[in-house]
Amino acid sequence: MKVGIVKEIKNNENRVAIIPASVKEFLAHGHEVYIECGAGLGSGFRDEEYAAAGAIMVEKAEDVWNKVDLLYKVKEILPSEYKYVRKDLIIMTYIHSNAHREETQVLLDAGCPSIALEDITSDNPHRRFPLVANMGELAGKGGFLAACYYAQSVHGGPGILLNNVIGSDAPIISIIGCGYTGMGAAELASSFGCTVRMMDLNFETMERAQGLLPDNVSFRYSSRAAIEDCLKDSDVIINCVLWPKTRKDHLIYREDLKTMKPGAMIIDVSCDDGGAVETCHSTTHDDPVYYEEGILHYAVDNIPSAFSKNASVRFSCDSLPFALAVADKGIKQALKDDKHLRDGLTTFDGKLTLRETAEKFGVEWANPEELIKEW
Ligand SMILES: NC(=O)c1ccc[n+]([C@@H]2O[C@H](COP(=O)([O-])OP(=O)(O)OC[C@H]3O[C@@H](n4cnc5c(N)ncnc54)[C@H](O)[C@@H]3O)[C@@H](O)[C@H]2O)c1
Known part of the structure; x- marks a missing residue:
C-alpha cells in the first residue's frame, strides 16, 4: 500500500504522524511511504532522516494526498484539505467528528473509510483509549507547567513558584479528574512539592492513583462541597474531567470565580467550551490565556x-500497529479482525459509524458490527 504523511496545517500543530523508525517498519512490510517535505521539522525530524529510512519525500502536500491509499496524520482535516478527500482514500487521524460537523460531512459525502484514532479502544481498563491516554498525560503535565509560568509576577501572576519554597506555604493545586490528564498534572505538581488534591467520582480510580502518587497528594469524592472548598484556597485549579458533550450544567460556575483567591488561576485541560467550567472557551498557543471575573483561564x-x-514519538509508536494492520490487510479485513480498530471507524461508504457523533447530530447510525457481516 502507498502510505502518505503530510505536514499538519492546524495553528501551532507541530506533531507529525510518523517518525523515521516507523517508516522502516512500513517498508519492512512491503509498503511505500510518501512524506511531504518538512512534515517532521516541527518535531525535530529532518527530511534527510526520513529519506535515509527509505521514505519518498514529496514537495507538495497535494501530491501526497493524490498519490496514496492511506493518509495517516495527527489532527482533523481542515477546509483547505477537503478537496483531497476521495472515496478510495483511507484516512486515519484524530477526527473529533462530534466537534466538527463540516469535516464529518466531507468524509460522508466522499464515501471514504475514516478511522478516528481517538476512539480506538483497548482491553486495558486503565487505558481504554490508548491514543488519547498518551497525549493526555503530556497535556496534564503541560497544563501544570503553564500554571508555573503564569504564576510568575513577570508574567502577570501572583509571584509564586509552584514549589515548596522555605518561608512560604506549599502551593495548593486542586485537580478535578484522576484520568490520564489528571495523573500527568498530579505527577509533576506532587514532584514539585505542592500540596495536591485530586477529586474524582470513581473510588477505584482514586485508589489506583493513590498507589501511584506520593503522600503529598490527597483524594476527595468530587462533590459540590469539595469543589467549593478547593475553589477557596487553591492557587491553581486544573480541570481534567472528561465532560459529556451533551451535558448542560457545570462544576465551576461564573459566580464561583468570585470565591477564589486573588491571583489564583484555572487551567482547563479538558477545555470544553461551557463544559465543566462555565467560563471556559478553548484557546491557542498563540493566545493562551484570558481573564473572567479577574481569574486567569x-x-x-x-x-x-x-x-x-x-508527542510525535508516542503518537507514531502507539498508532503504528493499527496503521500497519490496515496497510497489510486492507481496510475491510483489518476492521473485521480487530474490534478495537472498529471502535474508531467513523465513516464508511457514506455511512456514519460512530454512535456518539450520530446521536449528537441526530442522524442515522450504521453499526460497524452489522457492516462487517456484509463483507
Ligand atoms: N487540552 C489538550 O491539549 C488535551 C489533550 C488531551 C486530552 N484533553 C482532554 O482532557 C480531558 C480529560 O481526558 P482524560 O484522558 O484525562 O480522560 P479520562 O477519562 O482518563 O479521565 C477523566 C476522569 O474524570 C473523572 N470524572 C468524570 N466526572 C467527574 C466529576 N464530575 N468530577 C471529578 N471527576 C470526574 C472520571 O471518573 C475520570 O477518572 C478530555 O476532555 C480530553 O479531551 C485535552
Whole structure:
C-alpha cells in the first residue's frame, strides 16, 4: 500500500504522524511511504532522516494526498484539505467528528473509510483509549507547567513558584479528574512539592492513583462541597474531567470565580467550551490565556503540540500497529479482525459509524458490527 504523511496545517500543530523508525517498519512490510517535505521539522525530524529510512519525500502536500491509499496524520482535516478527500482514500487521524460537523460531512459525502484514532479502544481498563491516554498525560503535565509560568509576577501572576519554597506555604493545586490528564498534572505538581488534591467520582480510580502518587497528594469524592472548598484556597485549579458533550450544567460556575483567591488561576485541560467550567472557551498557543471575573483561564486545546518531539514519538509508536494492520490487510479485513480498530471507524461508504457523533447530530447510525457481516 502507498502510505502518505503530510505536514499538519492546524495553528501551532507541530506533531507529525510518523517518525523515521516507523517508516522502516512500513517498508519492512512491503509498503511505500510518501512524506511531504518538512512534515517532521516541527518535531525535530529532518527530511534527510526520513529519506535515509527509505521514505519518498514529496514537495507538495497535494501530491501526497493524490498519490496514496492511506493518509495517516495527527489532527482533523481542515477546509483547505477537503478537496483531497476521495472515496478510495483511507484516512486515519484524530477526527473529533462530534466537534466538527463540516469535516464529518466531507468524509460522508466522499464515501471514504475514516478511522478516528481517538476512539480506538483497548482491553486495558486503565487505558481504554490508548491514543488519547498518551497525549493526555503530556497535556496534564503541560497544563501544570503553564500554571508555573503564569504564576510568575513577570508574567502577570501572583509571584509564586509552584514549589515548596522555605518561608512560604506549599502551593495548593486542586485537580478535578484522576484520568490520564489528571495523573500527568498530579505527577509533576506532587514532584514539585505542592500540596495536591485530586477529586474524582470513581473510588477505584482514586485508589489506583493513590498507589501511584506520593503522600503529598490527597483524594476527595468530587462533590459540590469539595469543589467549593478547593475553589477557596487553591492557587491553581486544573480541570481534567472528561465532560459529556451533551451535558448542560457545570462544576465551576461564573459566580464561583468570585470565591477564589486573588491571583489564583484555572487551567482547563479538558477545555470544553461551557463544559465543566462555565467560563471556559478553548484557546491557542498563540493566545493562551484570558481573564473572567479577574481569574486567569488557560485552555489551550492542543497542549501536547508544545512537546512535539515527545508527542510525535508516542503518537507514531502507539498508532503504528493499527496503521500497519490496515496497510497489510486492507481496510475491510483489518476492521473485521480487530474490534478495537472498529471502535474508531467513523465513516464508511457514506455511512456514519460512530454512535456518539450520530446521536449528537441526530442522524442515522450504521453499526460497524452489522457492516462487517456484509463483507
Ligand atoms: N487540552 C489538550 O491539549 C488535551 C489533550 C488531551 C486530552 N484533553 C482532554 O482532557 C480531558 C480529560 O481526558 P482524560 O484522558 O484525562 O480522560 P479520562 O477519562 O482518563 O479521565 C477523566 C476522569 O474524570 C473523572 N470524572 C468524570 N466526572 C467527574 C466529576 N464530575 N468530577 C471529578 N471527576 C470526574 C472520571 O471518573 C475520570 O477518572 C478530555 O476532555 C480530553 O479531551 C485535552
